[in-house]
Amino acid sequence: MASEHATVLVVAEHRGGKLSAATAEAIAAAQQLAAPWQAAVHAVLLEGAAESGLAAQLARYQLAGVLAARHPALAEYTPEAYTQALQEIVSRRQPRAVLFAHSYQTRDFAPRLATRMARALFGDLTALRVEDGRLTVSRPMFQGRLAADLVVPGEAPAFLSVQIGAFRADRAALAAAPAPIAAEMVAPAAPAAAPEAPFQEAKQAVDLTQAAIIVSAGRGIKEAKNLDLIRALADALGGEVAASRPICDSGWLPMDRQVGSSGQTVAPKLYLAVGISGAIQHLVGMKSSRAIVAINKDREAPIFEIADYGVVGDLFEVVPALIEAVKAAKAGG
Numbered sequence: 001m002a003s004e005h006a007t008v009l010v011v012a013e014h015r016g017g018k019l020s021a022a023t024a025e026a027i028a029a030a031q032q033l034a035a036p037w038q039a040a041v042h043a044v045l046l047e048g049a050a051e052s053g054l055a056a057q058l059a060r061y062q063l064a065g066v067l068a069a070r071h072p073a074l075a076e077y078t079p080e081a082y083t084q085a086l087q088e089i090v091s092r093r094q095p096r097a098v099l100f101a102h103s104y105q106t107r108d109f110a111p112r113l114a115t116r117m118a119r120a121l122f123g124d125l126t127a128l129r130v131e132d133g134r135l136t137v138s139r140p141m142f143q144g145r146l147a148a149d150l151v152v153p154g155e156a157p158a159f160l161s162v163q164i165g166a167f168r169a170d171r172a173a174l175a176a177a178p179a180p181i182a183a184e185m186v187a188p189a190a191p192a193a194a195p196e197a198p199f200q201e202a203k204q205a206v207d208l209t210q211a212a213i214i215v216s217a218g219r220g221i222k223e224a225k226n227l228d229l230i231r232a233l234a235d236a237l238g239g240e241v242a243a244s245r246p247i248c249d250s251g252w253l254p255m256d257r258q259v260g261s262s263g264q265t266v267a268p269k270l271y272l273a274v275g276i277s278g279a280i281q282h283l284v285g286m287k288s289s290r291a292i293v294a295i296n297k298d299r300e301a302p303i304f305e306i307a308d309y310g311v312v313g314d315l316f317e318v319v320p321a322l323i324e325a326v327k328a329a330k331a332g333g
């Protein structure tokens with residue numbers, strides 16, 4: 001290490017032999033944070049005793065190194081083994097900050113890790129910066145009504161988790177030559193209990209956080225059967241169907257299709273909000289989308305304040321016309 005606290009660690013997340021997409025977002029955040037500190041970013045991969053190939057995938061990013069920390073107890077995620085292994089690594093490396101994606105898994109073990117190390121976890125962050133030499137972070141509060149800027153107090157390391165979609169995975173800088181990989185055995189104690197089945201965010205359906213195009217329905221759709229219109233538009237565009245909370249509360253779509261503060265946080269390339277008013281609890285779940293198109297008959301609907309393109313009109317007229325236009329465009333090559 002170049003000097004004390006000149007390291008930023010970013011913890012990779014994986015399941016079923018694949019890195020999560022949010023890992024690249026966390027790497028992008030770590031790279032951004034490390035720049036003003038001139039700190040070296042190292043990715044940490046926790047895996048079972050066998051080499052999984054994931055370290056090589058991480059090495060594609062512009063990193064000072066990839067630390068593959070191995071132990072049979074890490075083959076399956078458990079909060080105890082992850083906490084102990086990371087405590088060992090963080091104690092040894094003395095980084096300035098440890099970054100995670102704000103996933104269910106992170107929420108499960110990272111507060112415990114931070115507490116063990118007499119720190120707090122600053123979670124669900126939407127921005128990170130160094131201001132007057134002080135680490136300053138932003139996070140939503142009160143269901144997204146406020147964005148709070150917080151100065152992270154105390155000694156390093158800072159434990160930080162970044163909101164899904166707040167940092168773009170495609171902004172994670174790639175390396176010209178693969179980053180060096182160091183394998184290291186860690187010694188977490190055997191977990192007290194056998195690992196439970198991994199938490200399933202969306203068991204039977206898609207992970208909306210991965211979708212490039214989302215067509216989302218709100219109460220303007222009026223009846224469950226009218227969702228066929230949304231499905232047809234999503235099919236035409238090659239996208240996924242999502243919804244505001246009242247649609248899922250009514251059982252018209254499964255809960256894992258809900259976008260918002262009590263649903264999923266998504267950041268697709270294209271988000272179509274159809275008959276959605278734009279309540280703050282919905283906006284916090286989709287405002288990082290790259291292009292937002294709103295279709296709403298009320299020109300005063302708050303969704304238009306964040307929409308890149310707005311159509312003021314009756315969705316039952318606009319959506320069929322849009323489906324035809326998309327099909328015609330595809331047929332035209």
Ligand SMILES: Cc1cc2nc3c(=O)[nH]c(=O)nc-3n(C[C@H](O)[C@H](O)[C@H](O)COP(=O)(O)OP(=O)(O)OC[C@H]3O[C@@H](n4cnc5c(N)ncnc54)[C@H](O)[C@@H]3O)c2cc1C
Nearest residue numbers: 218219220244245260261262263275276277279282297315
């Ligand atoms: C603690 C808490 C957590 C919450 N979490 C979430 C969450 O995760 N996700 C979420 O979405 N909400 C959440 N909510 C609910 C949120 O406050 C709103 O009630 C909800 O988002 C509104 O959904 P909507 O926009 O579909 O419905 P509405 O607000 O009823 O809006 C319907 C819109 O459809 C338009 N419309 C009607 N007919 C047509 C038509 N024919 N053509 C075009 N437009 C039409 C209307 O003009 C209106 O703007 C939460 C609330 C609380 C209190």
